[in-house]
Each structure stands twice: as structure tokens, then as C-alpha cells.
Amino acid sequence: MSDSTNSAPFPHYVDTRKVFSQKGIFGGELSKDKLPRLALMLADGNFKAEAKLVFSNDDRGRRLIEGWVRAQVSVACQRCLMPLELSIADDIRLALVSDEDKASKLDDDVEPWIEPEFKLDPVQIVEEQLLLSMPLAAYHEIEICGASQTQFDAPEASKAAAQDKSEPNAFAILKELKMSGSSD
Ligand SMILES: [Zn+2]
Incomplete structure (x- = not known):
């Protein structure tokens, strides 16, 4: 499973009464606007x-x-706040269950995905796995980081620089999302 060929594009939703017996295979690229929670980071x-x-x-x-x-x-480096490119990747192995009770009875070779309805949005699964793969904080290698040694020595200056950024800390949001996502 190293490429996305031989798969249909991601549909808006799949019917869980059919998609498993019909062995649905979906794959492809996803744009940022399809992944709004990830885009926030x-x-x-x-x-x-x-x-x-x-x-x-x-x-x-x-x-x-x-x-x-x-x-x-691309995320903001948590030291200099300049863009930093990250590669993230993960394997997915989930079992669909309808409630928390069934989730708790699964063997631990799979992770539960809880969905009580027949409609399942496959892109939501992809987004959740991407969010889980994101590091809590990311930094440039020290040699190429935009934060100079002067800034490290002058906490007042770097504090002022941080306040200039009106955006909320992306990694704090991620932490919140993770906490609200795990209700077990
Ligand atoms: Zn940096």
C-alpha cells in the first residue's frame, strides 16, 4: 500500500453497511480546504x-x-516563528465500532473509530490521523533558525516579537483538539 493508484477518489461519505463488504478503496491528494482542522495548525x-x-x-x-x-x-518554528517545512506520515489501522462500549472491547492490534451512524466521512479519518502525526512543537535546526543568539540572550526582545504575532499558538490549538478528540 505504498501509493494511491487503483483507488477511487475520496467521496463525501461512505455507507458503512456496504463499504466493508464491497471492499472500498479510496485514495489521492487532499487540498488544504478539505482539511480545515489541520489547516488551522x-x-x-x-x-x-x-x-x-x-x-x-x-x-x-x-x-x-x-x-x-x-x-x-509548513508550520511556524516555535523559536523564530518563521515557516518550517515538516514531513509527516503514519499508518492507519482502525476498527469501526458504533459506541465506546464496543471500542473498549477491541483487541489492541487496532484503534477504535467510533461512528454510531451509517454515514462515515473518510476524509475526517485522514484528517484525524494527520493531526495525530503533527509534533506538539517544531523548531528549525539551530544553525538555520532565524532566531539569533542575541534574541536568546534578550528575553524581553523575543517576548515583544512574540506579541507582534496576533495568531494563537497553533500547537496549543492542536493540544486542545487532541484533548477534546479523546473522550475515553
Ligand atoms: Zn526557527
Whole structure:
């Protein structure tokens, strides 16, 4: 599963009563506007996100969603606040369940994805996995970081520079999202 060929483009939603037995395979590139929660974390700059999801039933009757996500994104360096490019990637191995109770009974070779309705938005799964792959804070290598040694020695100056940025700290938002996303 190293590329997104032989897959249909991501639909707005799939019907969970059919997609597993029909072995749905979806993949391709996703634009920033399809991933609004991820977009909140990002600075202007290069962006590319790609994913593949395969829906199947396993021999134990579990509804599996397997695949991968990968992306090149630009975030603000938490030292100098200038753009920093990151590559993120992760494998996906989820089992669809309808509630928390069923989720708690799953073996730990899979992560639960809880959806009580028949409608499932595959792009939401991709976005969640990308969010989980983002580092809590990212920094340039010290040699190329825009923050000079002078700034490190002068906390007042760097504090003033930080206040000039009216945007909320992207990584604080991510932390909040993660906490609100995990209700177990
Ligand atoms: Zn930097």
C-alpha cells in the first residue's frame, strides 16, 4: 500500500453497511480546504497531503479501515516563528465500532473509530490521523533558525516579537483538539 493508484477518489461519505463488504478503496491528494482542522495548525507555504484507505471485514468480523497518510506541511518554528517545512506520515489501522462500549472491547492490534451512524466521512479519518502525526512543537535546526543568539540572550526582545504575532499558538490549538478528540 505504498501509493494511491487503483483507488477511487475520496467521496463525501461512505455507507458503512456496504463499504466493508464491497471492499472500498479510496485514495489521492487532499487540498488544504478539505482539511480545515489541520489547516488551522499551518503557516503559509508548501502543502501536500495524500492518503489511502482500504475498508474490509476481517475473519473475526471486525470492520477494518487500513491505509496510510502522509503530508508535507509548513508550520511556524516555535523559536523564530518563521515557516518550517515538516514531513509527516503514519499508518492507519482502525476498527469501526458504533459506541465506546464496543471500542473498549477491541483487541489492541487496532484503534477504535467510533461512528454510531451509517454515514462515515473518510476524509475526517485522514484528517484525524494527520493531526495525530503533527509534533506538539517544531523548531528549525539551530544553525538555520532565524532566531539569533542575541534574541536568546534578550528575553524581553523575543517576548515583544512574540506579541507582534496576533495568531494563537497553533500547537496549543492542536493540544486542545487532541484533548477534546479523546473522550475515553
Ligand atoms: Zn526557527
